[in-house]
Amino acid sequence: MNETPPRVHAEIDLDAVRGNVRALRDRAPRAELMAVVKADAYGHGAVACARAAQQAGASWIGTATPQEALALRAAGLGGRIMCWLWTPGGPWREAVEADIDVSVSGMWALDEVRAAARAAGRTARIQLKADTGLGRNGCQPADWAALVTAAVAAQAEGTVRVTGIWSHFACADEPGHPSIQPQLTAFREMLAYAEKEGVEPEVRHIANSPATLTLPESHFDLVRTGLAVYGVSPAPELGTAQQLGLRPAMTLKASVALVKDVPAGHGVSYGHHYVTSGATRLALIPAGYADGIPRHASGRGPVLVGGSVRTVAGRVAMDQFVVDLGDDAAVRPGDEAVIFGPGDHGEPTAEDWAQAAGTIAYEIVTRIGGRVPRVHLHV
Structure with missing residues (x-):
């Protein structure tokens, strides 16, 4: 900081970030942890927070946009990075060349990443997203068989490797909400279908910060923690940051x-x-x-x-x-x-x-x- 007092500034305690990652890992001891740093790490500074999270044991870093993921690579961040918010014509080849895991929710995305992989001369790492009830991004159950079939064919030709199957909760921040169990059931069914068809994912994941804190049966192989990494409670109904063992950064x-x-x-x-x-x-x-x-x-x-x-x-x-x-x-x-x-x-x-x-x-x-x-x- 300059010697002149700033008009306004935000102090970011990276020790708090590290401590929060460790606390969250303790909540899901059998799963890997992804620290989500989208939106400049929820305003906290993506590069610094991603490094701190990795130091505390986060084995994955998550972003929304490919530009966010590519910026982390440009800053020298290693390890596994995943991004999921794609639009047609996005920087698929750059992501493939940067060894970024990319999310695929529909045929158009699979087609574009296959083309990018052929242009790059390397295999793309993709994760198939299932819409289990959030109604946002992800593949609907009615379209899942076609997407899985196409992904398995692309994997056989060597253009892609399916590294993950994932989804996202709609109401995990409301403990006991009636949508939670149906979403878990749908995820298990869509996962089982993909595995029956020959997909062998490295990671299966649906748990966000609230589910990591309150729903152990949702942890699978990986938990995706966002706001909780920065020490803020995902919802007052779950408790304060202090009650959850977190420290605001x-x-x-x-x-x-x-x-x-x-x-x-x-x-x-x-x-x-x-x-x-x-x-x-x-x-x-x-x-x-x-x-x-x-x-x-x-x-x-x-x-x-x-x-x-x-x-x-x-x-x-x-x-x-x-x-x-x-x-x-x-x-x-x-x-x-x-x-x-x-x-x-x-x-x-x-x-x-x-x-x-x-x-x-x-x-x-x-x-x-x-x-x-x-x-x-x-x-």
């Missing part, structure tokens, strides 16, 4: 930009949705929705300033928001404001902001913008 801090006295009846920020009830002091926090502070948390978002948790006064603007200090005369420009963190010192957490904004903690950490520097600790 991101702490978002800002430097107080201005402190001033204002009289009673003074409007604050756009629309004057907040008006001071008496003479008071205001502090300007130089972070806004362009940095990822949710505008929906206007009037509700919590911030630790001067040893006390304050609430956003009025609307969150693009670059800044205001908190009302009351009669606190100790806060000065340049003092630290902790927007969220692990909660060790009374600061709000990402979950607190999620509640204030009416969203999920996934969005809070992932939305922190590109102009916010990431400072990686314990590299």
Whole structure:
């Protein structure tokens, strides 16, 4: 970090990432672990977090887009990397040449990866995705036989090797949800069919972070952990991060930009949705929705300033928001404001902001913008 205090920055504790990976491996001791680093590691910095996860025993790294996977290879990351969100005309050949496992959900994708493998002169590693009930990506059960048959034929010709069969839960973050068991049943049936037809996958996987934490029967050969790697609970219903044995890795801090006295009846920020009830002091926090502070948390978002948790006064603007200090005369420009963190010192957490904004903690950490520097600790 520069010696000049930054306007706003996110500190990323890589020891927390390593500890979370170890804790998750303990939850699934007979399975390998994939650390998902899509969306710049949920806002935490993909390259640094992928390396930390590998150091803690993650044998796979997962991304959504091929561009994310290729960027990891370009940064020198070795080991197994898988990516799954493809569109026609994607960089299939580059992925094949970079030894990236690619997901196939339909015939068009199988055709494109076979062509890429022939052009590259090497065998592509593919994983067949089954739609077991999420209704998003993946092959429907009615189309599964045709896709498996084509994949087995491609494997026989040497253009592909089927390294995995996988799927994704719709409601694993809601323990006991009636969709969970039918999805597991469908996965087992589609897996059994593929194996009967000659597919011998290295890894079979359906468990995401919530299933890793609460559904041991779903662990199979590999668990795919995303948000939990970064120490954030995937759902309040599952427990807090602390209750789950996880530690939040991101702490978002800002430097107080201005402190001033204002009289009673003074409007604050756009629309004057907040008006001071008496003479008071205001502090300007130089972070806004362009940095990822949710505008929906206007009037509700919590911030630790001067040893006390304050609430956003009025609307969150693009670059800044205001908190009302009351009669606190100790806060000065340049003092630290902790927007969220692990909660060790009374600061709000990402979950607190999620509640204030009416969203999920996934969005809070992932939305922190590109102009916010990431400072990686314990590299």
